[in-house]
Amino acid sequence: MWVFGYGSLVWKPGFAFQSSKIGFIRGYKRRFWHGDDFYRGDKERPARVATLVEDWDAHTWGVAYEVTDTHAEESLQYLNMREVVLGGYVTQTVEFTPKDADQAPLLALVYIATASNPIYLGPASDKDIAAQVAVCSGKTGPNVEYVVRLAEFMRLFCPEVDDEHLFSIEAEVLNIFSDSGGIESPKQNAVLLKA
Numbered sequence: 001m002w003v004f005g006y007g008s009l010v011w012k013p014g015f016a017f018q019s020s021k022i023g024f025i026r027g028y029k030r031r032f033w034h035g036d037d038f039y040r041g042d043k044e045r046p047a048r049v050a051t052l053v054e055d056w057d058a059h060t061w062g063v064a065y066e067v068t069d070t071h072a073e074e075s076l077q078y079l080n081m082r083e084v085v086l087g088g089y090v091t092q093t094v095e096f097t098p099k100d101a102d103q104a105p106l107l108a109l110v111y112i113a114t115a116s117n118p119i120y121l122g123p124a125s126d127k128d129i130a131a132q133v134a135v136c137s138g139k140t141g142p143n144v145e146y147v148v149r150l151a152e153f154m155r156l157f158c159p160e161v162d163d164e165h166l167f168s169i170e171a172e173v174l175n176i177f178s179d180s181g182g183i184e185s186p187k188q189n190a191v192l193l194k195a
Helices: 069-085 125-137 145-159 164-179 186-194
Strands: 002-005 019-036 047-066 091-097 106-112
Touching: 002 091, 019 069, 019 106, 019 145, 019 164, 047 106, 047 125, 047 145, 069 106, 125 164, 145 164
Parallel strands: 002 106
Antiparallel strands: 002 047, 019 047, 019 091, 091 106
16 A cells, blocks of 8 residues: 655655655645644644645655555554544545656555635635744644745755745745744754754
């Protein structure tokens, strides 16, 4: 069994897996349109986290994790609590294409939040999304960490990919902190967030 991550799962899977592959799925674009009132926000200030929106011309890059039979039940229970119960996502099966051209596509489970979810926030400008990200924090930390770590993953493992939506929101968030005398770069941000 394979699980595809495109948000915090790329840098914080939290479950047992045997191997992982960088790659993409077709037909979806990553958007910060879903609300989070637990991990990165709260009931008063829901955070902005990633979901997938159908777009037949798009590709979304991330990580596919191989879960063995030995850990399948435990891993699925963890993911169900993290993504479905507390996150409001639903599951779908998608075709994942590994970055390495010599590897064949495979089917993977993916978690997607839809507009029918009560905490779904929907579209907003990158500037408005960044303003919301900059002030939200939840049980696992600030919303800004989620955005910056995801952008760092893309730069490190998919440097040829221009994730315009993600990078634009990151830039807007960093501008907010820069204007307020705070953090100025993704690397500086990452250091401060780990402290």
